[in-house]
Amino acid sequence: MNSQKNHINKAMQGAMILTLAGLLTKIFSAAYRVPYQNIVGDIGFYIYQQVYPFYGMSVILATSGFPVMISKVMSDYGYGHSIKVRSKIMTITLLYLIAFGMTLSIFLYILSAPLSIFMGDIHLEPLIQLASVSFLIVPFVSLLRGHFQADQNMNPTATSQVVEQGIRVSFILLSSYF
Numbered sequence: 001m002n003s004q005k006n007h008i009n010k011a012m013q014g015a016m017i018l019t020l021a022g023l024l025t026k027i028f029s030a031a032y033r034v035p036y037q038n039i040v041g042d043i044g045f046y047i048y049q050q051v052y053p054f055y056g057m058s059v060i061l062a063t064s065g066f067p068v069m070i071s072k073v074m075s076d077y078g079y080g081h082s083i084k085v086r087s088k089i090m091t092i093t094l095l096y097l098i099a100f101g102m103t104l105s106i107f108l109y110i111l112s113a114p115l116s117i118f119m120g121d122i123h124l125e126p127l128i129q130l131a132s133v134s135f136l137i138v139p140f141v142s143l144l145r146g147h148f149q150a151d152q153n154m155n156p157t158a159t160s161q162v163v164e165q166g167i168r169v170s171f172i173l174l175s176s177y178f
Helices: 002-031 033-078 083-110 112-118 122-136 138-150 155-177
Strands: none
Touching: 002 033, 002 155, 033 083, 033 122, 033 138, 033 155, 083 112, 083 122, 083 138, 112 122, 122 138, 138 155
16 A cells, blocks of 8 residues: 555656646747747748747657657566566667657658648758758657656656757757847
8 A cells, every 4th residue: 555655646746747847848938939039030930830840749759759658668568577678678669769760750851842842932841851850869868758757757857858948949049049
């Protein structure tokens, strides 16, 4: 009974940590848009709005989609097993995620010209190609987050979420200023 209560408390604590991190990232995301649009103007904001969904897909996969899957697999098949078994599960998972990430990246890169034409602006092609690179990072971020989440340790996930958002917002504002 005590073990189950401890498990529930840890899960609740993890949920609270992830909720706070999610709120902070949403605040960052909302706060930078006004200065960003003031810096780049309507055309720059239009470009951002057109290309960001491609990057956003990779963020969703890396922050919630794959880590939850990895956590579930590790909980179901790795919990209570040796480090060797857990490492094998993580290695196989990483290989699948790398193949998936590369496939998505290549697919988006190759289809960047037709997509930009479909979107009505051929000048978006190099920006879509740049966004395709983000899918190459997804496997590694997902694996780390999923590993920690399987151990009910949400602090690294929450910290990386806030740090990533801070870096992203800073990079966007600094690069648009220059």
